[in-house]
Amino acid sequence: MATLNDVAEEAGVSPTAVSRYLNNRIELPQATRDRIDAAIAKLDYRPNLLAKRLSTGKTEAISLVTPEIANPFFAELAAAVEAEAERHGYAVYISSTGGSRAKEIDALNRLRDQHVDGLIMMTNQPDDGTLARLLKGAGNVVLLDEDVPDVAVPRVFVENVEGAYLAANHLIELGHDDIALISGPAELFSVRERLAGFERAMDEARLPVRAHWILLKDYSRQFGYEAMRWLLKQSPRPTAVLACSDYLAIGALKAVREAGLTVPGDISLVGFDDMPFAELVDPPLTTVRQPIADMGRIAFERLMAVLNKTPAPALTRLPVELVVRKSVAPAKRKTN
Amino acid sequence: MATLNDVAEEAGVSPTAVSRYLNNRIELPQATRDRIDAAIAKLDYRPNLLAKRLSTGKTEAISLVTPEIANPFFAELAAAVEAEAERHGYAVYISSTGGSRAKEIDALNRLRDQHVDGLIMMTNQPDDGTLARLLKGAGNVVLLDEDVPDVAVPRVFVENVEGAYLAANHLIELGHDDIALISGPAELFSVRERLAGFERAMDEARLPVRAHWILLKDYSRQFGYEAMRWLLKQSPRPTAVLACSDYLAIGALKAVREAGLTVPGDISLVGFDDMPFAELVDPPLTTVRQPIADMGRIAFERLMAVLNKTPAPALTRLPVELVVRKSVAPAKRKTN
DNA sequence: AAATGCAAGTAAAGCGGTTTACATAGCGAT
DNA sequence: ATCGCTATGTAAACCGCTTTACTTGCATTT
Incomplete structure (x- = not known):
């Protein structure tokens, strides 16, 4: 795979120039731009995300922890978050904890290691304080669908x-x-x-x-x-x-x-x-x-707000709606 | 966050020693080991995966592309792959393509960028050759559940x-x-x-x-x-x-x-x-x-074989089974 | 006493980018 | 003829880890 250096050499400029050009941090004359573009095309250059992330400390990725991805409710929610994230150029790493506390903790630690920018957390079991402590340490967290007490992060719940x-x-x-x-x-x-x-x-x-x-x-x-x-x-x-x-x-x-x-x-x-x-x-x-698509979208928005230090509501409540189908019948008269 | 250098300094040894110790590439006397362990504990050190991956060129992660994660069949399959991957210490990045060709291509390209070690691919639409070309370029691929013609990679299908x-x-x-x-x-x-x-x-x-x-x-x-x-x-x-x-x-x-x-x-x-x-x-x-759990497990095994250049069957067929429930009744006699 | 070998490390380059601070050329103004 | 400015870049350090090749000190052998 071609590197930035290869491109620079091919284009006859310094790596710095290429890097800054690609990140829009420099104005170059048309001729130079063309040479760089040509070199990139010729070498089929794609930036190494690993290197970029290591260098900048930003990953443009978030983590989504869900109790169980095989549960269609969470799967849809995950898909909704992913769709919104993609629109913003963010990758989403989904981890599914199988509803076990140990695996939730694992997921949070792994997250620290993977250096994602933020985390959307869904859980479905009560916390004994462990989770709260970890989440406080993690930073850049949004809670979705379910609360974890005692941690001051934005929350997105339904009514x-x-x-x-x-x-x-x-x-x-x-x-x-x-x-x-x-x-x-x-x-x-x-x-x-x-x-x-x-x-x-x-x-x-x-x-x-x-x-x-x-x-x-x-x-x-x-x-x-x-x-x-x-x-x-x-x-x-x-x-x-x-x-x-x-x-x-x-x-x-x-x-x-x-x-x-x-x-x-x-x-x-x-x-x-x-x-x-x-x-x-x-x-x-x-x-x-529950408005699954909205929940996913808004949770991601809230996380972006946290990342950009934009003000955002601490708690968002999304409306629910009764969908009447066929599983309810009028009560039978009491045979007094 | 503490780095390897911090640990080395705290323990009074070189970063090299710590790195090699952590990767079992050196035998150190008990006293030194203890000092390093103590330093790690004291600083709550966790290796930076990004740096490690950049340095080694291995990510210990694979990518799983699925047509639609909200489809419980694929969700279960994904969960099965993840479970097996976890046992081997691999992370799994799931991407869901919504059954669109463009998004499949996206996913494959992103994968190249994310530098995962390998890829398990599920698709549910015919290929016009684009996918095959990309997969050939990708290397370290296993096809699961559905074929993509003209690409010589291990396949895991059912009967x-x-x-x-x-x-x-x-x-x-x-x-x-x-x-x-x-x-x-x-x-x-x-x-x-x-x-x-x-x-x-x-x-x-x-x-x-x-x-x-x-x-x-x-x-x-x-x-x-x-x-x-x-x-x-x-x-x-x-x-x-x-x-x-x-x-x-x-x-x-x-x-x-x-x-x-x-x-x-x-x-x-x-x-x-x-x-x-x-x-x-x-x-x-x-x-x-379809034996979902087996499919996930075996697909991962095949991918490991590819990564380790171990021989593995080019095609694995998993058995299916008819599950009789209530949606079939005997045919009514023809009223001739 | 010199040579040998082993244990216990270390220095420095490299992975592929980004970024800060500096360099050079050309040009108009004085 | 010189100064200063802008446009167009570049050198080098750094992100955190791995790895190759080397060093140093000590005990043992000859």
Whole structure:
């Protein structure tokens, strides 16, 4: 591969001149420019990014850490960040932590080593302080979708409270009054917010929130499945379930089907996220849509603001929207 | 951040000694080792990867180009490659091309710039020769899942012919004789292979392959939808459809549902891939499973072989398996 | 006592760029 | 004839690490 020196030699100028010309730090007469351009073309020169990065200390790259890239919600989010980054000439290094704390820490350390300019972090499990400490050390961080307490960086979240409120209200309006909730770990910010939205809707309708029908563990299909199995065994059982992620809802759906029951015939179900497959499952899932493309775009914008030391809001809330499909039916009349 | 020089100074030795010690290229007495270790710990030293890579010309990183990371099939494949790469201490840079030729080329060029050691390439569209030329120039490439003609690199594919044969036979055994096929672009290797498997099954059963029921365009949900809509309008229409990817099958499913018909009641459907959501759609999809984890692992192994100039098979075929779920029913008796 | 060999390092160049500070030529003004 | 200015560059250090070739001191052999 040709180097800057080769180009300089070929063009009969100094490497300095070529470098400065390529970075627009010098005005050269047309003749010289032409010679350099010709040399570059002839040698098929491409700057060595490694060398450039080492020299400037800037990488024009960011890192994106996601719990699980195979989860379509995160995959779409990653794609959205990447699309925006590309428009700005930034590379994105995606790392997927498999939801394990150790791998999150790994990813953060590796990031320090790879010398990226910044980091967009998504997590889906509560932090015991480790993550916060690492993130403070890392600098140039933006949190997306989920909070990590005690770290002063820009955050991009959706209106979790509003989302759960809309979902619960939808169920209530259709006559449901025994509503269960399945969600992630109690310590997680989004879990608490969504729970708050649920409770607000129930309170406003003067419906009781039954503690034993609030099932919190993690945002996984497996837990959605287990939780729903448990709920179906109760008597009386809830007439509707609010699952606080589509993954949970899909697991729940499987449990219902296995029990020989149907959604929404026997039990109504609302999800949260509107991941790409929500409309394809059986039945198409009524769910709360998060604006994935906007989230990715805005998270990247916020990171750019941090990098350029431009002022930017510390917290951005993106609106959600209830998407009504086929997984909710009106409650059956009580046989009093 | 502390540098190697800082460590050397702190430990009272030369940078050379530290470098060689860290890379196991020198035997030092315990006392010296201890001093260096102490200095590293004290300064919280981490080697600058950029500098290391520039210096050695090795990056311990590979690039993975995928058509679309938001497609769960590719996302899982990417995760599998990443898992294996991590075991070997390699970083993986994922780029997602959105199925556009221009972006594939971009990705390959960027790769040259990023100086990765190697590349695992997945594509899902036919090549006009551009890609082949670039890949030849790139070196250290492995093709995964799909072929690019005329480039002599190791390939990892599944038994496409066998897969389609199994799927078609399954339909035939259940009495179907009017079977349509929906697949990707005719020029694509996997499309031709799967078509061959289909035709072989039909021939063996002495069933006619009707040319107007071979619908080839691209591996997208949209095309699956359009193709199925068209098929449903025909009279008589096929009693079963073999969709050569789950994405196609899912689009087809949507068309059936919109037409007020059901799978498998009115028409049977088999997919191909067994992506994670295949069992979650309505009805759970009967499909041909590709061994995603193995594909990722073996592709990485092949790339390592190329990098280490170890001999490795030019072509590896991984077995597929028919997963019977609920999207196929026995053919109804003909009302002669 | 000189030669030999080994252990324990080190000096300096190089990877491919960037950047700071300086150089030279040509030209108009005085 | 000289001064100073602008246009057009250049030399050399540096980013942080690796690596080749060399040095130094000491114990052992002859």
